[in-house]
Amino acid sequence: MQSRTMNPYLAGFLLGLVLLATIVITGRGLGASGALKNVVIASVGAVTPEHAAHSPLYAAYVDPKHDSPLKAWLVFEVAGVVLGAFLSGLLSDRLKLVTEAGPAVGRRRRWIFAVIGGALSGFGAQFARGCTSGAALSGMAVLSTAGFVTMMAIFGTGYAAAWFARSLWIAKKAGK
Amino acid sequence: MAPFVPDFISEPLNLVVALILGIAFGFVLEQAGFSSSRRLAGVFYGYDFTVLRVFFTAAVTAMSGVIVLGWMGVLDTEAIFVNPLWLRPAIVGGAIMGLGFILGGYCPGTSVCAAAIGKIDGMFFVGGGLLGVLLFGESLPRYLAFFESTARGPVKVFDTLGISQGAFAFFVVAMAVVAFYVTTKIERKVAREQAPSHTFSRIRHGAAGVLVVVVGFALLFMPDYKTRLLRKVSAPVFAAAHPAKTMTIDELAFRIVDQDPHTRIVDLRSAADYSALALPGSIHATKQDLFSRSLDELASRRIRKVVVGDNEAEERQTYGILEELGYENLAILSGGFAAFSQAFVQSAAFVPTGGRYDEDVRRFREDAQRKIPALIEAQKSAAQKPVKQERTIKGGC
Numbered sequence: 161m162q163s164r165t166m167n168p169y170l171a172g173f174l175l176g177l178v179l180l181a182t183i184v185i186t187g188r189g190l191g192a193s194g195a196l197k198n199v200v201i202a203s204v205g206a207v208t209p210e211h212a213a214h215s216p217l218y219a220a221y222v223d224p225k226h227d228s229p230l231k232a233w234l235v236f237e238v239a240g241v242v243l244g245a246f247l248s249g250l251l252s253d254r255l256k257l258v259t260e261a262g263p264a265v266g267r268r269r270r271w272i273f274a275v276i277g278g279a280l281s282g283f284g285a286q287f288a289r290g291c292t293s294g295a296a297l298s299g300m301a302v303l304s305t306a307g308f309v310t311m312m313a314i315f316g317t318g319y320a321a322a323w324f325a326r327s328l329w330i331a332k333k334a335g336k
Numbered sequence: 337m338a339p340f341v342p343d344f345i346s347e348p349l350n351l352v353v354a355l356i357l358g359i360a361f362g363f364v365l366e367q368a369g370f371s372s373s374r375r376l377a378g379v380f381y382g383y384d385f386t387v388l389r390v391f392f393t394a395a396v397t398a399m400s401g402v403i404v405l406g407w408m409g410v411l412d413t414e415a416i417f418v419n420p421l422w423l424r425p426a427i428v429g430g431a432i433m434g435l436g437f438i439l440g441g442y443c444p445g446t447s448v449c450a451a452a453i454g455k456i457d458g459m460f461f462v463g464g465g466l467l468g469v470l471l472f473g474e475s476l477p478r479y480l481a482f483f484e485s486t487a488r489g490p491v492k493v494f495d496t497l498g499i500s501q502g503a504f505a506f507f508v509v510a511m512a513v514v515a516f517y518v519t520t521k522i523e524r525k526v527a528r529e530q531a532p533s534h535t536f537s538r539i540r541h542g543a544a545g546v547l548v549v550v551v552g553f554a555l556l557f558m559p560d561y562k563t564r565l566l567r568k569v570s571a572p573v574f575a576a577a578h579p580a581k582t583m584t585i586d587e588l589a590f591r592i593v594d595q596d597p598h599t600r601i602v603d604l605r606s607a608a609d610y611s612a613l614a615l616p617g618s619i620h621a622t623k624q625d626l627f628s629r630s631l632d633e634l635a636s637r638r639i640r641k642v643v644v645g646d647n648e649a650e651e652r653q654t655y656g657i658l659e660e661l662g663y664e665n666l667a668i669l670s671g672g673f674a675a676f677s678q679a680f681v682q683s684a685a686f687v688p689t690g691g692r693y694d695e696d697v698r699r700f701r702e703d704a705q706r707k708i709p710a711l712i713e714a715q716k717s718a719a720q721k722p723v724k725q726e727r728t729i730k731g732g733c
Contacts, residue, residue: 168389176397187339192445242357248366249453277440278464288429292443301398306421313430314697
């Protein structure tokens, strides 16, 4: 079992304060998937600039007049997330190279599903113009309709699909 | 008034701020246990509701903070980024993310945390996420029309539902507390001694829940600063009783003819009226404009701001708003725009009042009646339109 984590309400309160501070200081919320987007745009732009210039997602960023897609607010913020999480793991003695999976799932199967899940997540976040942090959480904080719609879509679908994915996360009941 | 970007924090410094806030974000997420996919998935199977607790507590905290700071007038809620809604893409994208969550055990932010502390499944998820963005970028042209469809702009949820901000906020807070209570019951049933809530103190958590509901109730009475101020100055009592310095039409005419650099006219009339006839050196502003920071030219206390409108009651309201917003050296024009225009633009004959200075006033007006229309014409040909400085903050994921 892992070392103890913070009381979830206290953690939520602190997370809320971090988000509030972000809004007060910068006028915008926190995010995550946007950084993935910028990394992809920078890579595509570097590998095939010709191709990137003709795609609706990349074109604006690979314009030479535009700053590098890596010099963006969200990229720096997510770099901070990596550092912050690492620091927290270090302090709480949770730094360990390990694969975490449901009780009935092997390592390889877990990796395959992590890639599939990640791909859906990355794809969906672009489609919804934000992820659980950027669209749902930050959106809810500023009372945006988009935030609440995205949040309900994420969790609603999660619950709707949970039964079908149960073998990934919970042990089979006896007799089955 | 917050936010501090872009007025007080420059772009490069903002990136440093991003890094620092990111560190705090990542630290708290990891401390909350969001670096564990099994824990995150637990919210869908009832054995661990940590995600729900952290997520909704954070949303309620930040939302309440924004409402309270907006009410106090510390945070300009008009200037902060509200993510615009594209209804169908938001639902479809959210649903795809939901699938990704249940299959992969993370969302983008939590997978980064997991990868940072060495979770190999987290690293695969991040890799998958990059792949997903690439797939999106490559296939976007095919459904660009759908992606751009059902655009609703930066709408607020309480407007969508047609209720007040306070009522909606209270509803969210109450729902969160009820959800915390119910899910704790479920979690204890499903996971028994393994439930993270097994160790929760009933008294402390109960008390915290009550406190949160009380705060939520208080939000009912905290309209945002702008709504509150507009409501205050619109009350009949305010227009009747609020003391305001007045300026006579003759003094204003004198300052216009004199081209006094220390006088600025704030014209409240309709945009159509203003474009038909604008006084020299005036700026046009609606009541809404007063809250934006495009009125920097009025900031100096050495500049006398003369509020000119269709009537004195309206002038007085605006005077009150500007005063509350911290502007000094204000005045309203006695008699409103109509009185001024009659005397100096339509050149109505001076009606003697029987006072000692009648002859002086008459002579001054005759002189001004020639000069002011000329100044108005000169300004029109120069066609100086007030350039409004747009204040946009980009955000989102």
